[in-house]
Amino acid sequence: MIWNKSKECMSRDEMSDLQGKRLHKLVELVYHNVPFYREKMQALDLTPEDINSIEDIRKLPFTTKQDLRDNYPTGLQAAHQSEIVRVHASSGTTGNPTIVGYTRRDLEIWKECSARALTAYGVTRNDVFSVGYGYGLFTGGLGAHYGVEYVGATVIPTSTGNTDKHLRLLRDLKITGIACTPSYALYLAEAMERNGMTRDDICLRIGAFGAEPWTENMREEIEARLGLQAYNLYGLSEIIGPGVSYECVCKNGSHIAEDHFYPEIINPDTLEPQPYGTTGELVFTTLTKTGMPLLRYRTKDLCSLIGEKCDCGRTNVRMTRIIGRSDDMLIIRGINVFPSQVESVILDMPEFEPVYMLVVDRVNSLDTLQVQVEVRKDFFSDDIGGMLQLRKKLADKLKSVLSISADVRLMEPNSIPRSEGKSVRVIDKRQLK
Ligand code: DLL
Numbered sequence: 001m002i003w004n005k006s007k008e009c010m011s012r013d014e015m016s017d018l019q020g021k022r023l024h025k026l027v028e029l030v031y032h033n034v035p036f037y038r039e040k041m042q043a044l045d046l047t048p049e050d051i052n053s054i055e056d057i058r059k060l061p062f063t064t065k066q067d068l069r070d071n072y073p074t075g076l077q078a079a080h081q082s083e084i085v086r087v088h089a090s091s092g093t094t095g096n097p098t099i100v101g102y103t104r105r106d107l108e109i110w111k112e113c114s115a116r117a118l119t120a121y122g123v124t125r126n127d128v129f130s131v132g133y134g135y136g137l138f139t140g141g142l143g144a145h146y147g148v149e150y151v152g153a154t155v156i157p158t159s160t161g162n163t164d165k166h167l168r169l170l171r172d173l174k175i176t177g178i179a180c181t182p183s184y185a186l187y188l189a190e191a192m193e194r195n196g197m198t199r200d201d202i203c204l205r206i207g208a209f210g211a212e213p214w215t216e217n218m219r220e221e222i223e224a225r226l227g228l229q230a231y232n233l234y235g236l237s238e239i240i241g242p243g244v245s246y247e248c249v250c251k252n253g254s255h256i257a258e259d260h261f262y263p264e265i266i267n268p269d270t271l272e273p274q275p276y277g278t279t280g281e282l283v284f285t286t287l288t289k290t291g292m293p294l295l296r297y298r299t300k301d302l303c304s305l306i307g308e309k310c311d312c313g314r315t316n317v318r319m320t321r322i323i324g325r326s327d328d329m330l331i332i333r334g335i336n337v338f339p340s341q342v343e344s345v346i347l348d349m350p351e352f353e354p355v356y357m358l359v360v361d362r363v364n365s366l367d368t369l370q371v372q373v374e375v376r377k378d379f380f381s382d383d384i385g386g387m388l389q390l391r392k393k394l395a396d397k398l399k400s401v402l403s404i405s406a407d408v409r410l411m412e413p414n415s416i417p418r419s420e421g422k423s424v425r426v427i428d429k430r431q432l433k
Pocket of ligand 1: 139211212233234243
């Protein structure tokens with residue numbers, strides 16, 4: 001099923017035409033209503049009349065997270081405060097949070113994108129859907145919530161916390177769909193097993209997972225343990241929230257709602273736009289938003305775009321999984337390391353739980369990488385020789401993938417703290433020193 005065939009299956013020419021028209025309107029809006037953009041455009045000697053097709057986007061300035069911080073709290077808002085009907089904020093680990101104001105129209109767009117995603121996964125009005133993302137300033141909870149209602153399925157606003165109650169509801173309400181972070185999905189699976197439940201005690205068939213990077217291995221693990229089809233859901237608060245892109249049943253890249261969010265991939269160093277298939281930093285322009293529209297917002301997320309037609313019939317451009325962020329990429333002894341590389345090694349080995357932590361430090365001016373990982377109950381033992389062997393096996397695999405050696409620490413089952421929201425997988429002590 002396709003929620004909005006006219007927009008999700010448009011011909012390329014029609015789409016470019018629509019994007020160009022919307023871009024022109026957007027530029028007019030921000031030029032007149034947002035001094036930050038007017039000044040940036042004036043510095044480039046640009047007026048809205050110079051932007052007439054989607055190709056003209058390359059003339060426009062980029063926007064960064066720092067620009068949002070500098071204009072805290074509402075300096076980039078294009079709508080009058082009386083038009084703003086909701087505010088979300090993105091969790092920053094440092095500095096001011098990013099405040100995002102939504103107009104009524106923005107909320108309609110968001111609901112539409114969320115419904116497109118759920119329909120692409122196969123959700124219908126007959127589903128009972130639990131939203132396990134946090135409700136509140138985070139966009140996950142309410143973003144998924146209104147999409148489920150719009151599709152006409154039954155929404156259970158479970159939110160985070162209270163895993164035992166969540167499990168009970170999954171079983172008793174015969175919940176068929178769930179939206180949460182992939183790490184929480186695994187946590188639920190563990191809790192289920194601890195409570196003596198199996199996947200046959202629940203009716204889950206569809207999962208909408210996102211808000212943090214995850215891998216194909218993790219997909220297989222979640223699907224096997226919860227007995228569902230796991231789909232990727234991507235988004236960010238600055239752009240709108242979950243629903244910016246979503247997988248379809250082909251599970252081969254996520255379709256971008258590109259009639260609303262125009263994607264580009266740039267080289268983060270030269271800022272040059274890159275062709276389809278090249279990995280780089282993902283940049284979005286919100287073509288239709290009116291609350292806090294953004295021109296060429298640099299997400300820091302690294303991925304590539306897929307231009308080929310998808311077997312599902314949608315023509316919207318797809319993006320690959322996020323392989324990391326240009327700013328959470330670790331540089332250890334000069335080598336770029338993405339936590340997702342470590343994850344795929346760990347998830348490839350049956351001896352380990354998909355729960356790990358990277359601790360990066362600097363000892364005598366030398367970077368060190370420690371990888372803590374939980375050994376599965378069935379493989380954990382007092383046999384020191386066996387444990388040392390297992391440790392070496394993982395260390396060797398990590399070395400061959402990362403090109404640097406890691407100090408592997410085997411941990412007892414359930415000893416690494418779990419998170420209900422986005423998981424924390426990296427502790428970089430170098431920044432704290
Ligand atoms: O995480 C919105 C969201 C909620 C998406 C629920 C999907 C599901 P922020 O808190 O602003 O918004 O964080 C956005 O999270 O730039 C990515 O780095 C990361 N991210 C989000 N979805 C995915 C995903 C929400 N599917 C930041 N895969 C983004 C990888 C993701 N990373």
